[in-house]
Amino acid sequence: xxxxxxAGKGAAVAAGxxxxxxxxxxxxxYRAYAYRxxxxxxxxxxxxxxxxxxxxxxxxxxxxxxxxxxxxMGHYEQxxxxxxxxxxxxxxxxxxxxxxxxxxxxxGTFCHSSIGDLLRAGKVREACYRITQFDKAxxxxxxxPLPGLTKRRALEQMYCLKGAH
Numbered sequence: 001x002x003x004x005x006x007a008g009k010g011a012a013v014a015a016g017x018x019x020x021x022x023x024x025x026x027x028x029x030y031r032a033y034a035y036r037x038x039x040x041x042x043x044x045x046x047x048x049x050x051x052x053x054x055x056x057x058x059x060x061x062x063x064x065x066x067x068x069x070x071x072x073m074g075h076y077e078q079x080x081x082x083x084x085x086x087x088x089x090x091x092x093x094x095x096x097x098x099x100x101x102x103x104x105x106x107x108g109t110f111c112h113s114s115i116g117d118l119l120r121a122g123k124v125r126e127a128c129y130r131i132t133q134f135d136k137a138x139x140x141x142x143x144x145p146l147p148g149l150t151k152r153r154a155l156e157q158m159y160c161l162k163g164a165h
Contacts, residue, residue, distance in 0.1 A: 012089075012091075013077060013095070015096075016092045016095030016096045017070060017073045017074050017095075017099060018070065019092060019093070019095075019096035020073050020095070020096040020097075020100040020103065021066070021069045023096060023097075023100045023155060023156065024046060024100050024104070025066070027047075027151075027155070029047075030045065030062055030065055031043070031044060031045065031046075032059050032061070032062075033055075033057075033058070033059060033060075034055045034057070034058075038139075038146060038148070039138070042056070044065075045060050046065050046066070046068075047104070048065075048069070048072060050072070073099055076099050076103045076107060077095065077099045079110070079111070080095075080099065080102055080107060080110055080111070082107075083111035083116055083120075084111075084116060084120055085120065090119075090124065090163070091163030091164070092163060093159045093163025094160050094163040095163075097131065097156040097157070097159040097160035098110060098127075100152075100156055101115075101131060101134070101156055104149075104152065105134060113130075113134075114130050115130050115131065118130065124164045124165070125164040128160035128161045128164050129157070131156050131160060132150075132154060134149070134153055135150040
């Protein structure tokens with residue numbers, strides 16, 4: 001691969017990460033202190049769960065949280081790229097949608113779902129249409145649609161379809 005092509009792909013990946021962080025930030029909401037999300041998971045900043053026990057009692061600035069969000073979004077982008085060959089060559093909007101999806105649900109859900117299967121088969125539009133099926137959370141042992149997840153999945157789908165060719 002030429003240096004120019006690698007640079008272009010790297011720029012697309014960086015843009016996909018930044019756009020995904022811009023999608024996630026208002027969906028997650030900024031919280032300076034640790035809290036429990038609607039499912040009961042200990043969370044802080046913009047929906048961050050890693051290291052949440054250590055975050056209890058600590059105040060985080062919005063700048064700290066934004067930097068953490070972008071760093072973690074890069075982690076989820078790498079996980080997506082690991083399980084879907086050619087992921088980093090997908091349109092920026094598609095990457096952003098699935099980076100946010102994985103930030104919210106985890107790389108395991110992305111990689112081992114019909115979405116991952118469809119992307120590995122090159123069926124990007126079909127994968128975009130599957131996003132909205134993931135709007136449920138387990139509450140007291142029962143899967144229930146959550147309005148915030150329904151809204152978020154619709155937003156991810158809109159971005160995804162914008163970039164699907």
